[in-house]
Amino acid sequence: MSRIRNTSNAPALPWIPRWMLALAALLAAAAFPLLVEYGVIQTVWIRVGTRALVYVLLAVGLNLIMGETGMLNLGYIAFFAIGAYTTALFSSPRFGFEVPFWPLLVMSAGLAMLAGYLVGLPSLRLRGDYLAIVTLAFGEVTRYTFNNWESVTNGPGGIPGIYRPTVFGYLVERPIEFYYLILVFVVLAVLLVANLKNSRVGRAWNALREDEIAAEAAGIHGMRAKMVALVISAAIAGVAGSLFAYYQQFINPTYFVFMQSVIIVCMIVLGGLGSIPGAVLGAVVLDSLPEFTRQSFSSWLPAIFGRDFMAGWPDFLRTFFLDFDQYRMLIVGLVIVVMVIFRPEGLIPDALWRREVHQEDPREQEHTLQTLFDIEEGKQDLEV
Amino acid sequence: MTPILEFKNVTKTFGGLSAVKNLSFTVDRGEIVSIIGPNGSGKTTAFNLITGIYQPDYGDILYEGQSVVGLRPDQVQGLGIARTFQLLRLFSSMTVLENVLVGMHGRMRTGVFSAILRLPSVVKEERKAKAKAKEILALFPGRFSEGRQGQPAQALSYANRRRLEIARALASDPKLLLLDEPVAGMNPAETMELMHQIRDLREAGRTILLIEHDMKVIMGASDRVIVMDHGEKIAEGIPDVVAKDPLVVEAYLGKRAASIA
Numbered sequence: 239m240s241r242i243r244n245t246s247n248a249p250a251l252p253w254i255p256r257w258m259l260a261l262a263a264l265l266a267a268a269a270f271p272l273l274v275e276y277g278v279i280q281t282v283w284i285r286v287g288t289r290a291l292v293y294v295l296l297a298v299g300l301n302l303i304m305g306e307t308g309m310l311n312l313g314y315i316a317f318f319a320i321g322a323y324t325t326a327l328f329s330s331p332r333f334g335f336e337v338p339f340w341p342l343l344v345m346s347a348g349l350a351m352l353a354g355y356l357v358g359l360p361s362l363r364l365r366g367d368y369l370a371i372v373t374l375a376f377g378e379v380t381r382y383t384f385n386n387w388e389s390v391t392n393g394p395g396g397i398p399g400i401y402r403p404t405v406f407g408y409l410v411e412r413p414i415e416f417y418y419l420i421l422v423f424v425v426l427a428v429l430l431v432a433n434l435k436n437s438r439v440g441r442a443w444n445a446l447r448e449d450e451i452a453a454e455a456a457g458i459h460g461m462r463a464k465m466v467a468l469v470i471s472a473a474i475a476g477v478a479g480s481l482f483a484y485y486q487q488f489i490n491p492t493y494f495v496f497m498q499s500v501i502i503v504c505m506i507v508l509g510g511l512g513s514i515p516g517a518v519l520g521a522v523v524l525d526s527l528p529e530f531t532r533q534s535f536s537s538w539l540p541a542i543f544g545r546d547f548m549a550g551w552p553d554f555l556r557t558f559f560l561d562f563d564q565y566r567m568l569i570v571g572l573v574i575v576v577m578v579i580f581r582p583e584g585l586i587p588d589a590l591w592r593r594e595v596h597q598e599d600p601r602e603q604e605h606t607l608q609t610l611f612d613i614e615e616g617k618q619d620l621e622v
Numbered sequence: 623m624t625p626i627l628e629f630k631n632v633t634k635t636f637g638g639l640s641a642v643k644n645l646s647f648t649v650d651r652g653e654i655v656s657i658i659g660p661n662g663s664g665k666t667t668a669f670n671l672i673t674g675i676y677q678p679d680y681g682d683i684l685y686e687g688q689s690v691v692g693l694r695p696d697q698v699q700g701l702g703i704a705r706t707f708q709l710l711r712l713f714s715s716m717t718v719l720e721n722v723l724v725g726m727h728g729r730m731r732t733g734v735f736s737a738i739l740r741l742p743s744v745v746k747e748e749r750k751a752k753a754k755a756k757e758i759l760a761l762f763p764g765r766f767s768e769g770r771q772g773q774p775a776q777a778l779s780y781a782n783r784r785r786l787e788i789a790r791a792l793a794s795d796p797k798l799l800l801l802d803e804p805v806a807g808m809n810p811a812e813t814m815e816l817m818h819q820i821r822d823l824r825e826a827g828r829t830i831l832l833i834e835h836d837m838k839v840i841m842g843a844s845d846r847v848i849v850m851d852h853g854e855k856i857a858e859g860i861p862d863v864v865a866k867d868p869l870v871v872e873a874y875l876g877k878r879a880a881s882i883a
């Protein structure tokens with residue numbers, strides 16, 4: 239009977255407990271720079287890894303709002319931009335400010351939170367997906383503002399020369415140091431989101447996602463709970479933006495285009511909505527895929543199969559793999575389409591979402607009603 | 623003594639249709655009162671008006687002497703009124719236990735910051751809440767085994783979903799429990815069992831306002847019956863008397879049957 243098959247409660251990877259996977263991932267992430275230090279892979283990989291970590295932060299943060307409360311935020315990159323610009327403006331020669339790392343990190347997160355609050359005020363009062371529309375508009379307005387408010391942001395020219403941060407008296411300079419700094423924040427964000435998820439607060443978000451009316455009747459202040467999710471996810475984006483600006487030393491509006499918001503959405507859809515390990519995996523895969531492909535075809539595969547192993551290949555295939563970055567959105571799109579068809583719950587699904595995705599058509603449930611009574615009456619154990 | 627619930631000339635219209643028309647009644651503490659009436663007579667709308675899902679156009683609704691008009695649903699629930707839904711509204715992907723825990727939301731204190739830090743107080747409150755949720759589920763003996771508590775609500779049979787709705791409502795320890803057709807779709811044996819359980823809830827000190835549209839079902843269970851038809855109260859009293867009221871018989875069976883009876 240399909241009803242019973244679909245309600246399976248088994249974890250996605252039943253043979254390994256989740257915490258061991260998390261620990262393994264953390265160890266792998268911590269050991270990764272050593273591959274570069276010992277010359278196993280090229281130095282560029284530290285940059286790839288650091289950028290991937292920034293996207294992991296963003297994916298984990300967006301997942302808080304999209305995965306837990308089910309609200310679509312299509313302008314998430316704007317909160318990232320606000321964090322980045324705050325840091326750039328207050329720690330660069332632009333206006334001669336040099337606010338220290340921690341206060342500026344708090345400021346960056348704080349302004350992103352304020353923006354989240356202001357976006358939430360009009361859109362969360364209404365039921366339904368108004369947030370998607372409002373955030374979409376907000377994302378564009380934010381980028382236009384940074385692009386056109388030249389007296390402050392220097393417009394398309396961007397803000398160069400962002401100072402290196404001093405963290406606990408230690409000047410963070412080398413790429414590898416940034417890698418570890420951002421990794422620390424990734425761990426903090428993961429812990430924060432995981433703790434919220436497994437608490438009264440996270441339960442309220444899930445309940446609102448499943449049935450807003452029932453959740454409110456059960457004592458949840460819907461608007462406030464959603465606002466909390468929106469503001470916390472904005473804070474994570476703000477922190478990510480600040481770290482990104484410090485690391486990059488230069489920002490301009492092109493880093494914060496709408497497509498970036500879309501990519502982050504794709505990352506969590508790929509990994510599995512509501513799933514923290516999914517968000518991490520989705521971000522790492524989608525962000526480093528282009529570099530991985532380029533490297534594979536320009537150095538690793540030639541090393542194995544000989545310099546001109548692509549000699550017989552048609553031209554378009556060769557350019558496809560060597561200039562993979564150009565086709566990035568195409569690949570992202572394809573990956574998502576394939577996922578939605580074959581594994582809509584994502585690579586490492588969250589238990590709740592897996593059930594939701596596989597939930598049966600209610601009309602069909604109505605249809606099996608009589609059978610259900612029979613189960614109830616006779617062989618109750620069918621259900622356990 | 624002030625009644626626990628009082629409707630004062632409440633009217634609610636949708637478009638041109640008066641779903642509830644000039645409705646007045648009271649419920650006293652410790653009573654089991656049933657609202658009955660044919661489909662579409664405004665019973666569920668009355669519940670939605672109490673719980674803040676709809677606002678009345680006219681009239682007032684008092685809970686323990688205080689108006690609840692204008693309050694949000696979560697505020698109403700916080701005052702001690704919990705409800706179930708006729709068209710089940712469980713959190714179907716969440717587990718049985720989690721459904722009950724959501725019902726406890728308003729009684730729990732864990733805030734965002736303590737949750738983020740997962741303070742010992744949070745862990746302790748969570749453990750206590752789970753224990754209490756299990757106690758509530760145990761009010762339905764044999765229906766929510768340990769294994770079933772970890773299953774998603776959507777895996778439950780129809781009757782068990784109805785029971786879970788009640789359990790979730792009970793989780794907030796309400797003084798007034800509103801049950802919207804709690805036995806709909808249950809077989810006679812299950813209905814009897816639930817009626818006993820509802821009486822037990824009253825013995826435990828709760829007031830119960832119950833909607834049912836099958837006259838026979840509530841005869842034994844309720845102290846008092848309010849009969850609605852087309853949004854209006856057409857009769858009120860103890861079940862045996864109301865059941866013989868010609869207006870009620872007519873509303874239920876139509877004029878022809880009424881003349882035969």
Ligand SMILES: Nc1ncnc2c1ncn2[C@@H]1O[C@H](COP(=O)(O)OP(=O)(O)O)[C@@H](O)[C@H]1O
Pocket residue numbers: 636639640641659660661662663664665666667668
């Ligand atoms: N939100 C609504 N919008 C329009 N009409 C409604 C709404 N809710 C209820 N009604 C109408 O009000 C009347 C009473 O409905 P309801 O209270 O659900 O009846 P009952 O619970 O007694 O079967 C019905 O005619 C119904 O169609």
Ligand SMILES: [Mg+2]
Pocket residue numbers: 662665666667708
């Ligand atoms: Mg109804």
